[in-house]
Amino acid sequence: MNKYLLTGAALIIVSAVLFSAAGVLTKSVTATAWMIIFWRGLFAGILTLIVLVMSGQLLIQLRCLRWPALMASAFSLLGTIAFIPAFQMTSVAKVALIYATVPFMAAALGWAALGERPARRTAAAAVICFIGVAITFKNASFGSALAGDALAAFMTVMMAAHMLIFRKYPDTPAGLTSVMSNLLVLPLAWIWISPLSIELPQLPLLVLFGAVTAGAFVTLSQGAKALPASLTALLSILETPLAPIWAWFILSEIPSNATLIGGAVIMFAVLYALYQPPKALIPR
Numbered sequence: 001m002n003k004y005l006l007t008g009a010a011l012i013i014v015s016a017v018l019f020s021a022a023g024v025l026t027k028s029v030t031a032t033a034w035m036i037i038f039w040r041g042l043f044a045g046i047l048t049l050i051v052l053v054m055s056g057q058l059l060i061q062l063r064c065l066r067w068p069a070l071m072a073s074a075f076s077l078l079g080t081i082a083f084i085p086a087f088q089m090t091s092v093a094k095v096a097l098i099y100a101t102v103p104f105m106a107a108a109l110g111w112a113a114l115g116e117r118p119a120r121r122t123a124a125a126a127v128i129c130f131i132g133v134a135i136t137f138k139n140a141s142f143g144s145a146l147a148g149d150a151l152a153a154f155m156t157v158m159m160a161a162h163m164l165i166f167r168k169y170p171d172t173p174a175g176l177t178s179v180m181s182n183l184l185v186l187p188l189a190w191i192w193i194s195p196l197s198i199e200l201p202q203l204p205l206l207v208l209f210g211a212v213t214a215g216a217f218v219t220l221s222q223g224a225k226a227l228p229a230s231l232t233a234l235l236s237i238l239e240t241p242l243a244p245i246w247a248w249f250i251l252s253e254i255p256s257n258a259t260l261i262g263g264a265v266i267m268f269a270v271l272y273a274l275y276q277p278p279k280a281l282i283p284r
Contacts, residue, residue: 008226011222043210136262174221
């Protein structure tokens with residue numbers, strides 16, 4: 001694997017680790033979903049903007065601003081609106097495992113839009129991943145959490161589309177796209193809540209949430225430029241086994257045996273895709 005591909009893979013893995021903390025952070029804040037969406041978006045947007053200014057990238061990225069950035073921002077914004085209430089309405093493990101289907105969605109979109117046929121090993125790893133998801137959902141009961149599951153599925157589609165934009169248009173400014181998606185959500189949130197009514201003790205957690213979000217989206221967007229969409233999605237689901245572990249240790253959300261076994265299978269699938277001959281990473 002050449003240096004460019006290794007860097008892309010490393011960025012996607014960092015993004016996955018950061019994203020895996022989202023469930024724990026969401027459930028650690030007692031505010032409503034729209035309140036979390038507003039303040040997390042505000043802090044994530046401001047922090048990303050500060051990084052762009054300090055690194056001298058703001059003007060450079062403004063010059064690269066085109067319609068793909070607007071599309072990526074829209075997909076990210078819609079995914080953001082869905083995933084916060086999804087965590088509140090169902091378990092962290094369920095949301096993470098529904099997100100594990102993103103390779104199939106990203107691969108299908110990549111094939112249809114880019115003619116990017118996944119490498120055989122990547123396709124095989126996706127099948128292994130599907131088996132892990134199936135094991136995890138064995139004897140699962142959706143019940144009243146069906147709406148949360150549906151929101152998690154919608155978020156998954158939006159993230160697959162977000163990844164595809166950066167793969168097809170690698171010059172799309174990742175940082176500025178993240179800023180736009182986070183700040184554009186503010187007026188929408190303001191329709192439903194009064195942001196200034198937030199309890200002050202909640203703000204430190206929301207600042208942390210914003211920082212984690214900013215880092216996760218920037219590393220995901222940058223990493224997606226270097227890898228095929230299907231492999232990007234596959235590596236990003238490293239968060240699938242990690243998210244339930246954080247929830248287990250921090251929130252005492254104890255996963256079932258099926259979740260643990262399925263998570264292990266999914267982890268194996270990701271590692272199988274990562275440690276492969278360099279040519280296998282490049283779509284035919």
